[in-house]
Amino acid sequence: MVEDGAEELEDLVHFSVSELPSRGYGVMEEIRRQGKLCDVTLKVFEAALAWVRYDREQRGPCLPELLSNIRLPLCRPQFLSDRVQQEDLVRCCHKCRDLVDEAKDYHLMPERRPHLPAFRTRPRCCTSIAGLIYAVGGLNSAGDSLNVVEVFDPLANRWEKCHPMTTARSRVGVAVVNGLLYAIGGYDGQLRLSTVEVYNPETDTWARAASMNSKRSAMGTVVLDGQIYVCGGYDGNSSLNSVETYSPETDKWTVVTPMSSSRSAAGVTVFEGRIYVSGGHDGLQIFNSVKRCRHGAASLGSKMFVCGGYDGSGFLSSAEVYSAAADQWCLLVPMLTRRSRVSLVASCGRLYAVGGYDGQSNLSSVEMFDPETGCWAFTAPMACHEGGVGVGCIPVLAV
Known part of the structure; x- marks a missing residue:
């Protein structure tokens, strides 16, 4: 079932910058409704990168906003270190590196969590996923x-x-x-x-x-x-x-x-x-x-x-x-x-x-x-x- 969800996410690469918010939201809601994304963060992260790579010149500036919506602080530390931090698109973007640092601070310094942006550290409602x-x-x-x-x-x-x-x-x-x-x-x-x-x-x-x-x-x-x-x-x-x-x-x-x-x-x-x-x-x-x-x-x-x-x-x-x-x-x-x-x-x-x-x-x-x-x-x-x-x-x- 996860594979089916991945195919639907891959379709997002064909949507323009202006289309992505509405079209992407509809695809994601359908995937969540059918319970297809157990590894939702991984699939969404890879879909975001694929969307940017499809037209890097036009879409590259959107990557920080996309990563912000993925809520990196809630990812496991191994995923942040082994995948997100090593991604070239992330490493060459100052704003993206800041988001990764913020996510690492969330895990390394829990006493500072109340001071981080509430949106990026608020767990998504788990009512639609398994x-x-x-x-x-x-x-x-x-x-x-x-x-x-x-x-x-x-x-x-x-x-x-x-x-x-x-x-x-x-x-x-x-x-x-x-x-x-x-x-x-x-x-x-x-x-x-x-x-x-x-x-x-x-x-x-x-x-x-x-x-x-x-x-x-x-x-x-x-x-x-x-x-x-x-x-x-x-x-x-x-x-x-x-x-x-x-x-x-x-x-x-x-x-x-x-x-x-x-x-x-x-x-x-x-x-x-x-x-x-x-x-x-x-x-x-x-x-x-x-x-x-x-x-x-x-x-x-x-x-x-x-x-x-x-x-x-x-x-x-x-x-x-x-x-x-x-x-x-x-x-x-x-x-x-x-x-x-x-x-x-x-x-x-x-x-x-x-x-x-x-x-x-x-x-x-x-x-x-x-x-x-x-x-x-x-x-x-x-x-x-x-x-x-x-x-x-x-x-x-x-x-």
Whole structure:
């Protein structure tokens, strides 16, 4: 499949400077949609060089802008040293060499990462390329908190067990940064937690990270510009309006501007460069933004989705989508199952609703929404969990 994607990228050499932005974008979106670019950075880099070489005199001045959009700081150091830095087109261009130096500094001096241009160091949204979905913590059929972790391969439609966490965690926050998965806070069956642990999929091991300033479960957890944000939650006594951000480079949590309202069990997602908080409750009422709590929320393409949850009287299967262009919510086809405490995650251009509670039982089932067909379909159920999991998606990249 990667070879097919490479052929489509090679077609870009025939587009002029003025045509490349629109035509190139369309080709890349199609390749991402079909999940063809596991080694996306390598293929795009080679395509950029081929495009410049086709008409070096006219196109050469465009190479710095092309390299800027490739986001070199996020490439592996070996790729930067062995391929990018050695390329003649790069070596003979002062601006290109500056971009390579910036990328090397990103790896050599992590303390300077916050000062680098945010665009070039912000990981691309991994919703359209293949990513492995991790189900973390959660509950068993008896309602006990678990330390169990398993991973789902959407292409193989198969779950496999991973090394467990050191701590049992339900209502846990999960975030993915730089290919590592963070399990944040949660409830161990007796206490709300402030502790954090981080999973390395390459070694299948967990390690401790710095604890949050506050204990919290049922909070919203997102990643923006390489930083983890946790929003609200429940500390065992009340819902919270506090927000903290974590820097993987410094291993420190910092309290930032609080939300306007105390919320737990809200849907929180990053959409168009901002953090959106929908629904949730403050212990007394469910907020009327989407009028639901304990629901799943995720962004996919130019849309933001919410599904499932609890509206104060019933457990929901309904799903909604928000369009920024129209500034309105629209109903989607409902899920096949009612799901409160559901986790929603995007991978391979589709949405996956993982686990939950249907009003009678914790759920191991998973269903997938395909935006092209507008339909939900069941996928393989979790093997080790029965609802209440936190989820994170780690993209599968070869470069």
